[in-house]
Amino acid sequence: MSDPLLSIRDLAVSFPTEEGVAQAVEGVSLELGAGEVLALVGESGCGKSVSALSVLGLEPGSAQVSGSACYGSAELIGASAEDLARIRGAEIAMVFQDPLSALNPVVRVGDQIAEQIAAHGDAGRSEARERAVELLRRVGIPQPEDRARAYPHELSGGMRQRVMIAMAISCSPRVLIADEPTTALDVTVQAQILDLIRELRDETGAGVLLVTHDLGVVAELADRVAVMYAGRIVEQGTVDEIFEDPQHPYTWGLLGAIPRLDRPRPARLPAVAGAPPALASKPTGCHFRPRCPHAFEQCVEVPPLAHRGGGADQVDRCWLAADAKRELREVDGQFGLAGAAEAR
Amino acid sequence: MSAGAAPKPLLELDSLRVHFPVGRGALRRGGPPVRAVDGVTLTVHEGETVGLVGESGCGKTTLSRAAVRLIEPTDGVVRFAGSDITHDGRRQLAPLRSELQIVFQDPYGSLNPRKRVRDAVGLPLRLSGMSDAAAGKRIAELLEAVGLDPAYAGRWPHELSGGQRQRIGLARALALDPRLVVLDEPVSALDVSVQAQIVNLLGDLKRDRGLAYLLVAHDLSVVRHVSDRVAVMYLGKLMEVSPAEELYARPIHPYTAALLAAVPLPDPRAARGRKRAVASGEPPSPTAPPPGCVFNTRCPRATDACRTVEPPLADFGLGHLAACHHPLNVERHDATAAAPSAANPLSA
Numbered sequence: 001m002s003d004p005l006l007s008i009r010d011l012a013v014s015f016p017t018e019e020g021v022a023q024a025v026e027g028v029s030l031e032l033g034a035g036e037v038l039a040l041v042g043e044s045g046c047g048k049s050v051s052a053l054s055v056l057g058l059e060p061g062s063a064q065v066s067g068s069a070c071y072g073s074a075e076l077i078g079a080s081a082e083d084l085a086r087i088r089g090a091e092i093a094m095v096f097q098d099p100l101s102a103l104n105p106v107v108r109v110g111d112q113i114a115e116q117i118a119a120h121g122d123a124g125r126s127e128a129r130e131r132a133v134e135l136l137r138r139v140g141i142p143q144p145e146d147r148a149r150a151y152p153h154e155l156s157g158g159m160r161q162r163v164m165i166a167m168a169i170s171c172s173p174r175v176l177i178a179d180e181p182t183t184a185l186d187v188t189v190q191a192q193i194l195d196l197i198r199e200l201r202d203e204t205g206a207g208v209l210l211v212t213h214d215l216g217v218v219a220e221l222a223d224r225v226a227v228m229y230a231g232r233i234v235e236q237g238t239v240d241e242i243f244e245d246p247q248h249p250y251t252w253g254l255l256g257a258i259p260r261l262d263r264p265r266p267a268r269l270p271a272v273a274g275a276p277p278a279l280a281s282k283p284t285g286c287h288f289r290p291r292c293p294h295a296f297e298q299c300v301e302v303p304p305l306a307h308r309g310g311g312a313d314q315v316d317r318c319w320l321a322a323d324a325k326r327e328l329r330e331v332d333g334q335f336g337l338a339g340a341a342e343a344r
Numbered sequence: 345m346s347a348g349a350a351p352k353p354l355l356e357l358d359s360l361r362v363h364f365p366v367g368r369g370a371l372r373r374g375g376p377p378v379r380a381v382d383g384v385t386l387t388v389h390e391g392e393t394v395g396l397v398g399e400s401g402c403g404k405t406t407l408s409r410a411a412v413r414l415i416e417p418t419d420g421v422v423r424f425a426g427s428d429i430t431h432d433g434r435r436q437l438a439p440l441r442s443e444l445q446i447v448f449q450d451p452y453g454s455l456n457p458r459k460r461v462r463d464a465v466g467l468p469l470r471l472s473g474m475s476d477a478a479a480g481k482r483i484a485e486l487l488e489a490v491g492l493d494p495a496y497a498g499r500w501p502h503e504l505s506g507g508q509r510q511r512i513g514l515a516r517a518l519a520l521d522p523r524l525v526v527l528d529e530p531v532s533a534l535d536v537s538v539q540a541q542i543v544n545l546l547g548d549l550k551r552d553r554g555l556a557y558l559l560v561a562h563d564l565s566v567v568r569h570v571s572d573r574v575a576v577m578y579l580g581k582l583m584e585v586s587p588a589e590e591l592y593a594r595p596i597h598p599y600t601a602a603l604l605a606a607v608p609l610p611d612p613r614a615a616r617g618r619k620r621a622v623a624s625g626e627p628p629s630p631t632a633p634p635p636g637c638v639f640n641t642r643c644p645r646a647t648d649a650c651r652t653v654e655p656p657l658a659d660f661g662l663g664h665l666a667a668c669h670h671p672l673n674v675e676r677h678d679a680t681a682a683a684p685s686a687a688n689p690l691s692a
Binding site: 159270 | 399400505507508535536537538539540541543544547562564565566568569589592602603604605606607608609610611612613614615620622623624626
């Protein structure tokens with residue numbers, strides 16, 4: 001990759017809780033290039049959203065953030081509120097899961113977009129309004145002149161998500177952070193929004209950091225993938241590497257656990273036993289160890305993220321030998337966690 | 345559904361309608377009603393799992409509530425084990441409640457935070473007059489059946505994960521040995537690794553106890569995995585009803601095809617090569633459904649006939665029903681031979 005747009009190094013985020021300090025994110029490093037979609041994928045509580053929010057200083061108030069996130073030469077972690085406000089929206093924009101709570105309910109959607117344009121540029125009111133209507137047209141909203149005068153509650157979920165995307169791209173940001181952008185949408189509308197994000201990426205060359213739990217969405221949209229578990233990246237690689245040559249048992253478990261329309265249906269899904277650990281009391285060593293049927297003595301030590309097998313740029317956190325992995329990950333001809341001591 | 349003797353119908357919905365008044369102002373006058381469920385005929389047989397899929401607002405949740413009589417239908421008939429329960433009152437429904445149970449989507453909202461697991465699971469047992477000692481034993485059995493250690497009886501809901509709560513919801517539904525359990529989005533609030541555990545558990549319970557399920561869900565992959573038959577709902581009406589594998593291999597209704605095409609496949613190579621016929625636009629308002637076929641505003645095959653005449657749910661053979669003037673994946677002679685199904689009369 002040529003110079004990355006956004007470069008995150010050793011990001012760590014923790015929260016004080018009654019049970020002790022919750023390590024939500026531990027040592028996450030990522031690089032996002034222009035025109036690329038990097039997916040952060042994992043289950044709830046794995047730290048994927050907090051990682052993305054911390055980059056923009058949007059983490060919850062009680063969070064302790066350390067490490068570095070550079071946008072060009074600007075350090076974002078610990079940056080002043082003014083510096084962050086200049087970058088947020090203009091250089092790095094966000095699309096949230098729930099547009100109804102992200103949009104202002106008492107301001108017409110066209111005005112909300114125009115406000116953002118005016119705040120970050122030198123456009124006058126009427127010019128900003130015209131640009132807002134253009135943007136609504138661009139994201140596929142029919143009758144954009146009329147819809148610009150609508151309040152958020154008057155629009156459907158899909159239309160609201162289009163409005164939020166219009167707002168996000170209004171200042172031509174170079175980085176778009178999309179946090180579960182289609183999770184609240186129905187499947188036919190989701191397909192439309194995924195197409196839209198892909199088109200905008202091609203058109204603007206922006207880098208997209210996509211936060212999602214949905215491996216289908218990852219396969220549709222991502223170029224590279226980082227799989228997170230209990231605050232750590234456990235595996236990272238290109239989208240083809242992750243889906244076709246996964247190295248970490250947690251990735252196998254995730255791939256095996258989803259019922260698939262494109263395969264014959266098995267009698268049982270190879271489920272991952274147990275549940276992710278509480279963030280304040282994670283197991284030492286590999287955090288996935290208690291749920292992993294292939295864990296052995298060495299797993300009490302933390303495996304560093306390193307190239308151990310798979311594609312040239314693929315890295316993982318698993319001590320198993322590469323050829324052992326190739327055998328262990330096959331369950332009934334598919335990837336999965338075999339012999340998982342499934343609760344029954 | 346097992347082979348052999350013809351399975352008996354357990355839950356029968358006949359031309360069911362549920363309309364909600366919508367009001368401008370406190371008197372709720374003026375607006376046309378929301379036609380949440382608008383003439384649905386569907387049967388769940390003993391031991392059968394019927395999946396009911398559709399997008400939000402299609403009426404699937406309302407249908408499931410009306411099926412267990414948590415909502416009074418506006419019109420049509422609900423029959424359970426042969427008896428008409430459409431207009432039964434609370435007292436008449438009471439004995440039925442043990443046979444007909446429901447598990448809700450939100451494992452956080454559906455358990456009382458101030459009741460221990462033993463009280464949540466034990467309440468139906470106490471109400472049925474079981475002694476404390478017998479109930480304690482039964483609670484332990486139920487917890488084991490849903491894959492939890494009986495020691496969980498003393499826990500509070502806040503001590504449990506989402507997957508464990510959903511197991512408690514299932515244990516409570518199973519307490520009085522029901523014959524049919526309505527599952528309303530039972531796994532959609534769960535993470536995938538936990539979702540797979542619950543999906544497997546549903547299969548085990550069905551096999552061990554001969555349960556029938558009406559599974560309401562938006563996730564087409566989960567529905568295919570669990571269901572014997574699948575019904576596809578759009579804007580209050582059934583578009584297609586079919587044996588599960590048949591529906592996914594050979595969708596007849598363009599709406600079903602569009603839904604299937606929109607599901608993102610967890611296979612990047614296939615995703616790149618796939619040409620998707622994605623339905624454009626969004627569903628119209630259920631207060632003003634379009635005339636003719638309700639899908640005509642989004643359908644790539646729609647013609648004038650679709651905009652004026654509502655297609656009946658017709659039988660295309662092998663129990664595969666669809667309501668479409670321009671069916672997909674059907675030979676010409678099939679289409680002409682298809683007669684309006686006797687069990688599923690014209691829903692208009």
